[in-house]
Amino acid sequence: MSTLAVLGAQTRANFTWYFWRDGEMIFWSLGIPVFFLLVFSFALGANNTRTASTFLVPGVIGAQVLSSGFWGIGAMLATFREKKLLRRVYLTPLPTWVFFAALVLYRMTLLAAQALLLALVGAFVFGVRFTGNPFEIAFVLILGAATFVSLGSVIGAVVRSTESANNIVSVLTVPLAFLSDAYFPIDRFPKHIGQILRLLPSTQFIDMLRDVAMYGAPLTHYTVWILILVVWTIGATAISARFFRWV
Amino acid sequence: MEKPLSAAIAVRDLVKKYGDVEAVGGVSFEVETGTIFGLLGRNGAGKTTTLETCVGLTRPTSGEVRVLGLDPSRRRDFQALRKRIGVQLQTTSLPEKAKAREILQLYAAYYGVRVDLPEIAARVGLEDKLDRLVGTMSGGEQQRLALALAFLHDPEVVFLDEPTAGMDAFGRRILWGEVTRLRDAGKALVLTTHYIEEAERLCDEICVVQAGKVVARGTPAALVAQYGGDACIDFSARGFTLIPELDRLGRWTHQAESWALAVHGDAGHALGAIVAHANTLSVAIDELDLHRPNLEDAFIAITGESLDDEKPSAAA
Numbered sequence: 001m002s003t004l005a006v007l008g009a010q011t012r013a014n015f016t017w018y019f020w021r022d023g024e025m026i027f028w029s030l031g032i033p034v035f036f037l038l039v040f041s042f043a044l045g046a047n048n049t050r051t052a053s054t055f056l057v058p059g060v061i062g063a064q065v066l067s068s069g070f071w072g073i074g075a076m077l078a079t080f081r082e083k084k085l086l087r088r089v090y091l092t093p094l095p096t097w098v099f100f101a102a103l104v105l106y107r108m109t110l111l112a113a114q115a116l117l118l119a120l121v122g123a124f125v126f127g128v129r130f131t132g133n134p135f136e137i138a139f140v141l142i143l144g145a146a147t148f149v150s151l152g153s154v155i156g157a158v159v160r161s162t163e164s165a166n167n168i169v170s171v172l173t174v175p176l177a178f179l180s181d182a183y184f185p186i187d188r189f190p191k192h193i194g195q196i197l198r199l200l201p202s203t204q205f206i207d208m209l210r211d212v213a214m215y216g217a218p219l220t221h222y223t224v225w226i227l228i229l230v231v232w233t234i235g236a237t238a239i240s241a242r243f244f245r246w247v
Numbered sequence: 248m249e250k251p252l253s254a255a256i257a258v259r260d261l262v263k264k265y266g267d268v269e270a271v272g273g274v275s276f277e278v279e280t281g282t283i284f285g286l287l288g289r290n291g292a293g294k295t296t297t298l299e300t301c302v303g304l305t306r307p308t309s310g311e312v313r314v315l316g317l318d319p320s321r322r323r324d325f326q327a328l329r330k331r332i333g334v335q336l337q338t339t340s341l342p343e344k345a346k347a348r349e350i351l352q353l354y355a356a357y358y359g360v361r362v363d364l365p366e367i368a369a370r371v372g373l374e375d376k377l378d379r380l381v382g383t384m385s386g387g388e389q390q391r392l393a394l395a396l397a398f399l400h401d402p403e404v405v406f407l408d409e410p411t412a413g414m415d416a417f418g419r420r421i422l423w424g425e426v427t428r429l430r431d432a433g434k435a436l437v438l439t440t441h442y443i444e445e446a447e448r449l450c451d452e453i454c455v456v457q458a459g460k461v462v463a464r465g466t467p468a469a470l471v472a473q474y475g476g477d478a479c480i481d482f483s484a485r486g487f488t489l490i491p492e493l494d495r496l497g498r499w500t501h502q503a504e505s506w507a508l509a510v511h512g513d514a515g516h517a518l519g520a521i522v523a524h525a526n527t528l529s530v531a532i533d534e535l536d537l538h539r540p541n542l543e544d545a546f547i548a549i550t551g552e553s554l555d556d557e558k559p560s561a562a563a
Contacts, residue, residue, distance in 0.1 A: 005356070006356045006357065009352075009353060009356050010353065010356075013342075013345065013349060013353055016344075016345075016349070017342045017344040017345045017349075018342075018344070021344035021380070022344060083340040084336065084338050084339065084340050085340050085341070085342065087304055087336065088336060088339050088340075088341070088396075089357075090304070091302060091303075091304070091329055091332075091334045091336075092329060092354065092357040092358065093326070093329050093330045093357060093358060093359070094357040247304050247305075
């Protein structure tokens with residue numbers, strides 16, 4: 001079996017074991033985001049749910065990107081380690097990168113499905129239209145995924161126990177989603193706070209995603225933010241590669 | 248490092264410290280191909296640390312480890328080594344929502360080998376459990392699945408850490424049979440255990456480990472002969488008397504009709520002599536009892552401790 005075939009088999013196995021056979025996972029990754037999109041669109045939209053939903057679809061998708069990285073990679077690796085699953089795999093000839101790539105591929109495939117589902121709900125329930133170039137949208141999504149997968153992997157590399165990983169990830173994911181322009185506009189905060197929040201990679205990513213996907217902003221407009229996200233990705237990857245432990 | 252060329256595993260002066268705590272304090276042994284080598288000791292004696300150092304999970308503080316001539320603490324050697332060794336860890340957790348079949352297939356893919364799944368499953372007694380989820384299997388079944396993962400790629404050396412902890416009698420019989428089969432196929436096997444019976448029945452050679460040190464080493468028979476003490480023959484016989492040839496056999500004690508002989512070495516010979524003499528005297532022997540020293544006696548003599556308080560259900 002070639003390495004790529006092993007990668008495919010491992011990715012499929014991840015899907016089967018951690019998604020299809022885990023009802024809780026299906027609920028949290030598909031049910032909850034759709035629920036958020038519906039509830040917030042009606043609640044924030046008042047008599048203009050389409051405007052609200054146009055804001056929310058990229059926001060909720062962006063929040064899912066955050067949680068894919070923090071939960072799907074960070075907390076997952078810590079759990080694998082604590083359950084002594086990592087050390088068993090470490091003793092086989094499976095290359096390290098294949099193990100990681102399969103986990104990331106699984107989460108990215110799931111993320112694509114989540115994004116598609118949210119976009120469809122937005123389009124059919126609220127009449128949301130996507131005006132951006134699909135390739136540019138895909139680029140921003142992949143860049144954001146890379147950023148938060150690598151940030152998540154820092155947690156998975158550094159944090160020893162499942163419990164503390166779960167705590168850190170909860171503390172990071174929930175407030176970040178609220179403070180990063182995902183569920184409601186940070187323009188409504190006092191101006192200075194909004195300026196500070198725009199320094200967060202999560203805010204930059206979600207704003208960029210929204211502007212490119214919904215409001216037809218050109219990607220070239222965001223060169224600086226793109227570079228910042230690339231730096232986060234490289235830095236976080238370097239840190240997790242340095243500190244990652246199998247045992 | 249000097250070692251016999253045929254040794255599959257050579258450990259010399261292995262020391263492992265965790266902070267100030269010395270888990271392993273200078274362990275040395277060699278394991279030849281085609282033998283089952285047992286590390287016998289109580290929990291916390293340093294067996295697992297020693298084994299995990301051999302497979303590259305733990306880095307030695309000092310000392311040397313060679314497995315198939317390779318040093319598991321060196322990255323490149325470790326990478327070459329992991330194709331050639333099989334390991335069953337003490338606590339192997341496999342994904343709960345995975346089927347046994349899927350795990351076996353995936354591990355076969357990791358090693359790049361084709362396996363006959365039904366055959367592998369049958370060898371560990373899981374032939375009708377292939378479609379069970381790991382999470383619904385019993386502890387013993389999971390252990391046997393972990394055993395299959397340790398040999399499905401036909402490794403040259405197999406390490407088993409407390410392989411039968413928590414297993415029922417059926418699981419043990421299967422595991423012992425498979426371990427013996429692997430030995431007969433020319434593999435070198437290292438297993439840790441705190442079960443005397445397992446060590447005595449299975450191992451060709453044993454290291455008794457206590458507080459991080461090897462306190463005795465040898466075949467089970469040699470350990471028993473050296474440390475097990477005397478065999479004891481007890482009987483009662485009305486009108487029995489000693490003659491010089493019998494008296495020389497060992498230490499006699501008697502009270503009324505009850506006789507006891509502590510004999511070092513060949514208890515069978517002594518027993519024959521006693522029976523022959525009783526026949527000559529036309530004396531009937533009742534309640535004849537022979538206690539041969541076993542590995543447990545040897546273990547207690549060696550360590551001053553017994554393993555009794557460690558129940559078979561203890562997994563750690």
